[in-house]
Amino acid sequence: MKTSMKKWLAAALSASLLAGSAVAFAAANGEPASLDADTVEYDMGTGIITAEGNVLMKRGVARVAGATAQYNSKTQEGYVKGNVIAVREDMRMTCSELVSDGQEHMRATGNVHGTQQDKAFSGDQVDYFPQQNDYLLMEAGGVLSNADxxxxxxxxxxxxxxxxxxxxxxxxxxxxxxxxxxxxxxxxxxxxxxxxxxxxxxxxxxxxxxxxxxxxxxxxxxxxxxx
CATH class of the missing domain: 2.60.450.10 (Lipopolysaccharide (LPS) transport protein A like domain)
Structure with a gap:
Protein backbone atom coordinates (compact mmCIF):
# COMPACT_ATOMS: atom_id res chain seq x y z
CA MET A 1 0.00 0.00 0.00
CA LYS A 2 1.38 3.41 -0.93
CA THR A 3 2.38 5.71 1.93
CA SER A 4 -0.12 8.42 0.97
CA MET A 5 -2.97 5.90 0.86
CA LYS A 6 -1.88 4.38 4.17
CA LYS A 7 -1.89 7.79 5.86
CA TRP A 8 -5.29 8.67 4.40
CA LEU A 9 -6.77 5.36 5.52
CA ALA A 10 -5.22 5.67 8.97
CA ALA A 11 -6.63 9.15 9.42
CA ALA A 12 -10.08 8.14 8.18
CA LEU A 13 -10.38 5.00 10.29
CA SER A 14 -8.33 5.70 13.42
CA ALA A 15 -11.34 6.97 15.38
CA SER A 16 -13.16 3.68 14.76
CA LEU A 17 -10.08 1.58 15.50
CA LEU A 18 -9.45 3.41 18.76
CA ALA A 19 -13.06 3.02 19.81
CA GLY A 20 -12.57 -0.75 19.69
CA SER A 21 -8.93 -1.76 19.90
CA ALA A 22 -7.97 0.87 22.41
CA VAL A 23 -11.15 -0.12 24.11
CA ALA A 24 -11.61 1.34 27.50
CA PHE A 25 -8.61 3.58 27.08
CA ALA A 26 -10.25 5.51 24.25
CA ALA A 27 -11.44 9.00 25.15
CA ALA A 28 -14.83 10.55 24.46
CA ASN A 29 -16.13 10.85 20.90
CA GLY A 30 -14.96 13.85 18.92
CA GLU A 31 -11.43 14.05 20.28
CA PRO A 32 -8.55 14.02 17.75
CA ALA A 33 -7.32 10.52 16.92
CA SER A 34 -4.37 9.08 15.02
CA LEU A 35 -3.01 5.70 13.98
CA ASP A 36 0.59 4.92 13.01
CA ALA A 37 1.79 1.50 11.79
CA ASP A 38 4.05 -0.04 9.18
CA THR A 39 1.03 -1.34 7.24
CA VAL A 40 -2.72 -0.76 7.48
CA GLU A 41 -5.37 -2.77 5.61
CA TYR A 42 -9.14 -2.30 5.42
CA ASP A 43 -11.64 -4.82 4.08
CA MET A 44 -14.88 -2.98 3.29
CA GLY A 45 -16.78 -6.24 2.93
CA THR A 46 -16.01 -7.58 6.39
CA GLY A 47 -15.40 -4.22 8.06
CA ILE A 48 -12.09 -5.49 9.43
CA ILE A 49 -9.18 -3.07 9.85
CA THR A 50 -5.73 -4.58 10.43
CA ALA A 51 -2.59 -2.66 11.45
CA GLU A 52 0.79 -4.39 11.67
CA GLY A 53 4.25 -3.34 12.78
CA ASN A 54 4.99 -0.68 15.41
CA VAL A 55 1.33 0.11 15.96
CA LEU A 56 0.62 3.29 17.92
CA MET A 57 -2.91 4.56 18.44
CA LYS A 58 -3.74 7.89 20.08
CA ARG A 59 -6.99 9.54 21.03
CA GLY A 60 -7.28 12.33 23.54
CA VAL A 61 -5.38 11.21 26.64
CA ALA A 62 -5.36 7.55 25.50
CA ARG A 63 -2.33 5.77 24.03
CA VAL A 64 -2.10 2.13 22.96
CA ALA A 65 0.96 0.54 21.36
CA GLY A 66 1.65 -3.02 20.19
CA ALA A 67 2.96 -5.19 17.39
CA THR A 68 -0.40 -5.78 15.65
CA ALA A 69 -3.97 -4.54 16.01
CA GLN A 70 -7.31 -5.45 14.48
CA TYR A 71 -10.76 -3.92 14.70
CA ASN A 72 -14.12 -4.96 13.26
CA SER A 73 -16.12 -1.82 12.48
CA LYS A 74 -19.33 -3.86 12.25
CA THR A 75 -19.11 -5.68 15.60
CA GLN A 76 -16.90 -3.08 17.35
CA GLU A 77 -14.64 -5.88 18.55
CA GLY A 78 -10.89 -5.49 18.45
CA TYR A 79 -7.51 -6.51 19.81
CA VAL A 80 -3.92 -5.38 20.16
CA LYS A 81 -1.16 -8.01 20.45
CA GLY A 82 2.56 -8.11 21.15
CA ASN A 83 4.24 -6.16 23.98
CA VAL A 84 1.11 -4.07 24.51
CA ILE A 85 1.38 -0.77 26.38
CA ALA A 86 -1.86 1.06 27.16
CA VAL A 87 -1.98 4.43 28.90
CA ARG A 88 -4.94 6.61 29.84
CA GLU A 89 -4.52 9.50 32.25
CA ASP A 90 -2.92 7.99 35.39
CA MET A 91 -3.60 4.36 34.39
CA ARG A 92 -0.81 2.39 32.70
CA MET A 93 -0.99 -1.29 31.77
CA THR A 94 1.29 -3.73 29.96
CA CYS A 95 0.38 -7.22 28.71
CA SER A 96 0.77 -9.67 25.83
CA GLU A 97 -2.72 -9.15 24.41
CA LEU A 98 -5.55 -6.67 24.90
CA VAL A 99 -9.01 -7.61 23.62
CA SER A 100 -12.22 -5.55 23.48
CA ASP A 101 -15.79 -6.77 23.04
CA GLY A 102 -16.91 -3.25 22.15
CA GLN A 103 -18.97 -2.93 25.33
CA GLU A 104 -16.61 -0.80 27.44
CA HIS A 105 -14.93 -3.99 28.56
CA MET A 106 -11.32 -4.98 28.01
CA ARG A 107 -9.52 -8.22 28.77
CA ALA A 108 -5.74 -8.22 29.19
CA THR A 109 -3.85 -11.52 29.17
CA GLY A 110 -0.24 -12.61 29.47
CA ASN A 111 1.93 -11.18 32.25
CA VAL A 112 -0.43 -8.31 32.99
CA HIS A 113 0.91 -5.40 35.03
CA GLY A 114 -0.93 -2.19 35.78
CA THR A 115 -0.43 0.94 37.86
CA GLN A 116 -2.61 3.85 38.87
CA GLN A 117 -1.11 6.43 41.21
CA ASP A 118 0.02 4.44 44.30
CA LYS A 119 -1.97 1.35 43.31
CA ALA A 120 -0.70 -1.61 41.27
CA PHE A 121 -2.09 -4.93 40.05
CA SER A 122 -0.75 -7.99 38.26
CA GLY A 123 -2.01 -11.38 37.08
CA ASP A 124 -2.27 -13.75 34.13
CA GLN A 125 -5.66 -12.33 33.12
CA VAL A 126 -7.37 -9.07 34.07
CA ASP A 127 -10.81 -7.88 32.97
CA TYR A 128 -11.18 -4.11 33.16
CA PHE A 129 -14.36 -1.99 33.12
CA PRO A 130 -13.31 1.70 33.28
CA GLN A 131 -16.87 3.04 33.36
CA GLN A 132 -17.57 1.14 36.58
CA ASN A 133 -15.18 3.02 38.87
CA ASP A 134 -12.20 1.27 37.24
CA TYR A 135 -13.51 -2.19 38.11
CA LEU A 136 -11.00 -5.06 37.85
CA LEU A 137 -11.69 -8.79 37.85
CA MET A 138 -8.95 -11.40 38.18
CA GLU A 139 -10.74 -14.74 37.98
CA ALA A 140 -7.49 -16.71 38.15
CA GLY A 141 -6.14 -14.69 41.05
CA GLY A 142 -3.45 -12.08 41.21
CA VAL A 143 -1.86 -9.35 43.28
CA LEU A 144 -3.13 -5.91 44.27
CA SER A 145 -1.03 -3.41 46.19
CA ASN A 146 -1.29 0.10 47.57
CA ALA A 147 0.24 2.17 50.35
CA ASP A 148 -1.22 -0.19 53.00
Missing part, protein backbone atom coordinates in the same frame (compact mmCIF):
# COMPACT_ATOMS: atom_id res chain seq x y z
CA UNK A 149 0.38 -3.36 51.61
CA UNK A 150 -0.05 -6.29 49.24
CA UNK A 151 -3.29 -8.23 48.74
CA UNK A 152 -3.41 -11.70 47.14
CA UNK A 153 -6.19 -14.27 46.63
CA UNK A 154 -7.31 -17.08 44.32
CA UNK A 155 -9.91 -14.69 42.86
CA UNK A 156 -9.83 -10.91 43.14
CA UNK A 157 -12.18 -8.14 42.16
CA UNK A 158 -11.73 -4.49 42.94
CA UNK A 159 -12.83 -0.94 42.28
CA UNK A 160 -9.65 1.13 42.01
CA UNK A 161 -11.34 4.52 42.37
CA UNK A 162 -13.12 3.39 45.53
CA UNK A 163 -10.11 1.54 46.97
CA UNK A 164 -12.43 -1.42 47.53
CA UNK A 165 -11.13 -4.96 46.92
CA UNK A 166 -12.63 -8.41 47.52
CA UNK A 167 -10.53 -11.58 47.57
CA UNK A 168 -11.91 -15.13 47.63
CA UNK A 169 -9.86 -18.23 48.34
CA UNK A 170 -6.71 -18.06 50.47
CA UNK A 171 -7.03 -14.29 50.79
CA UNK A 172 -3.95 -12.69 52.33
CA UNK A 173 -2.96 -9.12 53.14
CA UNK A 174 0.61 -8.22 54.14
CA UNK A 175 1.14 -4.68 55.46
CA UNK A 176 4.80 -3.96 56.29
CA UNK A 177 4.01 -0.33 57.18
CA UNK A 178 1.47 -1.51 59.77
CA UNK A 179 3.58 -4.55 60.79
CA UNK A 180 0.52 -6.76 60.27
CA UNK A 181 -0.81 -9.72 58.28
CA UNK A 182 -4.43 -10.75 57.79
CA UNK A 183 -5.82 -13.88 56.14
CA UNK A 184 -9.04 -15.80 55.60
CA UNK A 185 -11.21 -17.68 53.13
CA UNK A 186 -12.56 -14.32 51.98
CA UNK A 187 -11.41 -10.77 52.54
CA UNK A 188 -13.07 -7.41 51.94
CA UNK A 189 -10.79 -4.36 51.99
CA UNK A 190 -12.18 -0.81 51.88
CA UNK A 191 -9.92 2.19 52.48
CA UNK A 192 -7.89 0.73 55.31
CA UNK A 193 -10.58 -1.49 56.84
CA UNK A 194 -10.10 -5.24 56.34
CA UNK A 195 -12.89 -7.75 57.04
CA UNK A 196 -11.75 -11.38 56.85
CA UNK A 197 -14.25 -14.23 57.10
CA UNK A 198 -13.90 -18.02 57.26
CA UNK A 199 -10.83 -19.31 59.10
CA UNK A 200 -9.84 -15.68 59.61
CA UNK A 201 -6.61 -14.75 61.36
CA UNK A 202 -4.45 -11.71 62.01
CA UNK A 203 -0.87 -11.32 63.21
CA UNK A 204 0.82 -8.19 64.49
CA UNK A 205 4.26 -8.44 66.02
CA UNK A 206 3.95 -11.44 68.42
CA UNK A 207 0.16 -11.31 68.72
CA UNK A 208 -2.10 -13.75 66.83
CA UNK A 209 -5.90 -13.63 66.66
CA UNK A 210 -8.33 -16.10 65.06
CA UNK A 211 -12.08 -15.92 64.47
CA UNK A 212 -14.77 -16.78 61.95
CA UNK A 213 -15.02 -13.05 61.22
CA UNK A 214 -12.24 -10.61 61.95
CA UNK A 215 -12.17 -6.85 61.32
CA UNK A 216 -8.84 -5.04 61.21
CA UNK A 217 -8.63 -1.25 60.98
CA UNK A 218 -5.29 0.00 59.69
CA UNK A 219 -5.09 3.43 61.31
CA UNK A 220 -2.99 6.44 60.34
CA UNK A 221 -0.26 6.05 62.97
CA UNK A 222 0.95 2.67 61.74
CA UNK A 223 -1.01 0.46 64.12
CA UNK A 224 -3.61 -2.23 63.48
CA UNK A 225 -6.79 -2.22 65.55
CA UNK A 226 -8.60 -5.58 65.66
CA UNK A 227 -12.26 -6.33 66.38
Missing amino acids: GTFTAARIEGWLKDEHYIGTGAAHLVSPTKNAEVGGDQMDYTKGVVVATGNAWAVQENNTMRANKLTVRLDQNGQAQVQ
Whole structure:
Protein backbone atom coordinates (compact mmCIF):
# COMPACT_ATOMS: atom_id res chain seq x y z
CA MET A 1 0.00 0.00 0.00
CA LYS A 2 1.38 3.41 -0.93
CA THR A 3 2.38 5.71 1.93
CA SER A 4 -0.12 8.42 0.97
CA MET A 5 -2.97 5.90 0.86
CA LYS A 6 -1.88 4.38 4.17
CA LYS A 7 -1.89 7.79 5.86
CA TRP A 8 -5.29 8.67 4.40
CA LEU A 9 -6.77 5.36 5.52
CA ALA A 10 -5.22 5.67 8.97
CA ALA A 11 -6.63 9.15 9.42
CA ALA A 12 -10.08 8.14 8.18
CA LEU A 13 -10.38 5.00 10.29
CA SER A 14 -8.33 5.70 13.42
CA ALA A 15 -11.34 6.97 15.38
CA SER A 16 -13.16 3.68 14.76
CA LEU A 17 -10.08 1.58 15.50
CA LEU A 18 -9.45 3.41 18.76
CA ALA A 19 -13.06 3.02 19.81
CA GLY A 20 -12.57 -0.75 19.69
CA SER A 21 -8.93 -1.76 19.90
CA ALA A 22 -7.97 0.87 22.41
CA VAL A 23 -11.15 -0.12 24.11
CA ALA A 24 -11.61 1.34 27.50
CA PHE A 25 -8.61 3.58 27.08
CA ALA A 26 -10.25 5.51 24.25
CA ALA A 27 -11.44 9.00 25.15
CA ALA A 28 -14.83 10.55 24.46
CA ASN A 29 -16.13 10.85 20.90
CA GLY A 30 -14.96 13.85 18.92
CA GLU A 31 -11.43 14.05 20.28
CA PRO A 32 -8.55 14.02 17.75
CA ALA A 33 -7.32 10.52 16.92
CA SER A 34 -4.37 9.08 15.02
CA LEU A 35 -3.01 5.70 13.98
CA ASP A 36 0.59 4.92 13.01
CA ALA A 37 1.79 1.50 11.79
CA ASP A 38 4.05 -0.04 9.18
CA THR A 39 1.03 -1.34 7.24
CA VAL A 40 -2.72 -0.76 7.48
CA GLU A 41 -5.37 -2.77 5.61
CA TYR A 42 -9.14 -2.30 5.42
CA ASP A 43 -11.64 -4.82 4.08
CA MET A 44 -14.88 -2.98 3.29
CA GLY A 45 -16.78 -6.24 2.93
CA THR A 46 -16.01 -7.58 6.39
CA GLY A 47 -15.40 -4.22 8.06
CA ILE A 48 -12.09 -5.49 9.43
CA ILE A 49 -9.18 -3.07 9.85
CA THR A 50 -5.73 -4.58 10.43
CA ALA A 51 -2.59 -2.66 11.45
CA GLU A 52 0.79 -4.39 11.67
CA GLY A 53 4.25 -3.34 12.78
CA ASN A 54 4.99 -0.68 15.41
CA VAL A 55 1.33 0.11 15.96
CA LEU A 56 0.62 3.29 17.92
CA MET A 57 -2.91 4.56 18.44
CA LYS A 58 -3.74 7.89 20.08
CA ARG A 59 -6.99 9.54 21.03
CA GLY A 60 -7.28 12.33 23.54
CA VAL A 61 -5.38 11.21 26.64
CA ALA A 62 -5.36 7.55 25.50
CA ARG A 63 -2.33 5.77 24.03
CA VAL A 64 -2.10 2.13 22.96
CA ALA A 65 0.96 0.54 21.36
CA GLY A 66 1.65 -3.02 20.19
CA ALA A 67 2.96 -5.19 17.39
CA THR A 68 -0.40 -5.78 15.65
CA ALA A 69 -3.97 -4.54 16.01
CA GLN A 70 -7.31 -5.45 14.48
CA TYR A 71 -10.76 -3.92 14.70
CA ASN A 72 -14.12 -4.96 13.26
CA SER A 73 -16.12 -1.82 12.48
CA LYS A 74 -19.33 -3.86 12.25
CA THR A 75 -19.11 -5.68 15.60
CA GLN A 76 -16.90 -3.08 17.35
CA GLU A 77 -14.64 -5.88 18.55
CA GLY A 78 -10.89 -5.49 18.45
CA TYR A 79 -7.51 -6.51 19.81
CA VAL A 80 -3.92 -5.38 20.16
CA LYS A 81 -1.16 -8.01 20.45
CA GLY A 82 2.56 -8.11 21.15
CA ASN A 83 4.24 -6.16 23.98
CA VAL A 84 1.11 -4.07 24.51
CA ILE A 85 1.38 -0.77 26.38
CA ALA A 86 -1.86 1.06 27.16
CA VAL A 87 -1.98 4.43 28.90
CA ARG A 88 -4.94 6.61 29.84
CA GLU A 89 -4.52 9.50 32.25
CA ASP A 90 -2.92 7.99 35.39
CA MET A 91 -3.60 4.36 34.39
CA ARG A 92 -0.81 2.39 32.70
CA MET A 93 -0.99 -1.29 31.77
CA THR A 94 1.29 -3.73 29.96
CA CYS A 95 0.38 -7.22 28.71
CA SER A 96 0.77 -9.67 25.83
CA GLU A 97 -2.72 -9.15 24.41
CA LEU A 98 -5.55 -6.67 24.90
CA VAL A 99 -9.01 -7.61 23.62
CA SER A 100 -12.22 -5.55 23.48
CA ASP A 101 -15.79 -6.77 23.04
CA GLY A 102 -16.91 -3.25 22.15
CA GLN A 103 -18.97 -2.93 25.33
CA GLU A 104 -16.61 -0.80 27.44
CA HIS A 105 -14.93 -3.99 28.56
CA MET A 106 -11.32 -4.98 28.01
CA ARG A 107 -9.52 -8.22 28.77
CA ALA A 108 -5.74 -8.22 29.19
CA THR A 109 -3.85 -11.52 29.17
CA GLY A 110 -0.24 -12.61 29.47
CA ASN A 111 1.93 -11.18 32.25
CA VAL A 112 -0.43 -8.31 32.99
CA HIS A 113 0.91 -5.40 35.03
CA GLY A 114 -0.93 -2.19 35.78
CA THR A 115 -0.43 0.94 37.86
CA GLN A 116 -2.61 3.85 38.87
CA GLN A 117 -1.11 6.43 41.21
CA ASP A 118 0.02 4.44 44.30
CA LYS A 119 -1.97 1.35 43.31
CA ALA A 120 -0.70 -1.61 41.27
CA PHE A 121 -2.09 -4.93 40.05
CA SER A 122 -0.75 -7.99 38.26
CA GLY A 123 -2.01 -11.38 37.08
CA ASP A 124 -2.27 -13.75 34.13
CA GLN A 125 -5.66 -12.33 33.12
CA VAL A 126 -7.37 -9.07 34.07
CA ASP A 127 -10.81 -7.88 32.97
CA TYR A 128 -11.18 -4.11 33.16
CA PHE A 129 -14.36 -1.99 33.12
CA PRO A 130 -13.31 1.70 33.28
CA GLN A 131 -16.87 3.04 33.36
CA GLN A 132 -17.57 1.14 36.58
CA ASN A 133 -15.18 3.02 38.87
CA ASP A 134 -12.20 1.27 37.24
CA TYR A 135 -13.51 -2.19 38.11
CA LEU A 136 -11.00 -5.06 37.85
CA LEU A 137 -11.69 -8.79 37.85
CA MET A 138 -8.95 -11.40 38.18
CA GLU A 139 -10.74 -14.74 37.98
CA ALA A 140 -7.49 -16.71 38.15
CA GLY A 141 -6.14 -14.69 41.05
CA GLY A 142 -3.45 -12.08 41.21
CA VAL A 143 -1.86 -9.35 43.28
CA LEU A 144 -3.13 -5.91 44.27
CA SER A 145 -1.03 -3.41 46.19
CA ASN A 146 -1.29 0.10 47.57
CA ALA A 147 0.24 2.17 50.35
CA ASP A 148 -1.22 -0.19 53.00
CA GLY A 149 0.38 -3.36 51.61
CA THR A 150 -0.05 -6.29 49.24
CA PHE A 151 -3.29 -8.23 48.74
CA THR A 152 -3.41 -11.70 47.14
CA ALA A 153 -6.19 -14.27 46.63
CA ALA A 154 -7.31 -17.08 44.32
CA ARG A 155 -9.91 -14.69 42.86
CA ILE A 156 -9.83 -10.91 43.14
CA GLU A 157 -12.18 -8.14 42.16
CA GLY A 158 -11.73 -4.49 42.94
CA TRP A 159 -12.83 -0.94 42.28
CA LEU A 160 -9.65 1.13 42.01
CA LYS A 161 -11.34 4.52 42.37
CA ASP A 162 -13.12 3.39 45.53
CA GLU A 163 -10.11 1.54 46.97
CA HIS A 164 -12.43 -1.42 47.53
CA TYR A 165 -11.13 -4.96 46.92
CA ILE A 166 -12.63 -8.41 47.52
CA GLY A 167 -10.53 -11.58 47.57
CA THR A 168 -11.91 -15.13 47.63
CA GLY A 169 -9.86 -18.23 48.34
CA ALA A 170 -6.71 -18.06 50.47
CA ALA A 171 -7.03 -14.29 50.79
CA HIS A 172 -3.95 -12.69 52.33
CA LEU A 173 -2.96 -9.12 53.14
CA VAL A 174 0.61 -8.22 54.14
CA SER A 175 1.14 -4.68 55.46
CA PRO A 176 4.80 -3.96 56.29
CA THR A 177 4.01 -0.33 57.18
CA LYS A 178 1.47 -1.51 59.77
CA ASN A 179 3.58 -4.55 60.79
CA ALA A 180 0.52 -6.76 60.27
CA GLU A 181 -0.81 -9.72 58.28
CA VAL A 182 -4.43 -10.75 57.79
CA GLY A 183 -5.82 -13.88 56.14
CA GLY A 184 -9.04 -15.80 55.60
CA ASP A 185 -11.21 -17.68 53.13
CA GLN A 186 -12.56 -14.32 51.98
CA MET A 187 -11.41 -10.77 52.54
CA ASP A 188 -13.07 -7.41 51.94
CA TYR A 189 -10.79 -4.36 51.99
CA THR A 190 -12.18 -0.81 51.88
CA LYS A 191 -9.92 2.19 52.48
CA GLY A 192 -7.89 0.73 55.31
CA VAL A 193 -10.58 -1.49 56.84
CA VAL A 194 -10.10 -5.24 56.34
CA VAL A 195 -12.89 -7.75 57.04
CA ALA A 196 -11.75 -11.38 56.85
CA THR A 197 -14.25 -14.23 57.10
CA GLY A 198 -13.90 -18.02 57.26
CA ASN A 199 -10.83 -19.31 59.10
CA ALA A 200 -9.84 -15.68 59.61
CA TRP A 201 -6.61 -14.75 61.36
CA ALA A 202 -4.45 -11.71 62.01
CA VAL A 203 -0.87 -11.32 63.21
CA GLN A 204 0.82 -8.19 64.49
CA GLU A 205 4.26 -8.44 66.02
CA ASN A 206 3.95 -11.44 68.42
CA ASN A 207 0.16 -11.31 68.72
CA THR A 208 -2.10 -13.75 66.83
CA MET A 209 -5.90 -13.63 66.66
CA ARG A 210 -8.33 -16.10 65.06
CA ALA A 211 -12.08 -15.92 64.47
CA ASN A 212 -14.77 -16.78 61.95
CA LYS A 213 -15.02 -13.05 61.22
CA LEU A 214 -12.24 -10.61 61.95
CA THR A 215 -12.17 -6.85 61.32
CA VAL A 216 -8.84 -5.04 61.21
CA ARG A 217 -8.63 -1.25 60.98
CA LEU A 218 -5.29 0.00 59.69
CA ASP A 219 -5.09 3.43 61.31
CA GLN A 220 -2.99 6.44 60.34
CA ASN A 221 -0.26 6.05 62.97
CA GLY A 222 0.95 2.67 61.74
CA GLN A 223 -1.01 0.46 64.12
CA ALA A 224 -3.61 -2.23 63.48
CA GLN A 225 -6.79 -2.22 65.55
CA VAL A 226 -8.60 -5.58 65.66
CA GLN A 227 -12.26 -6.33 66.38
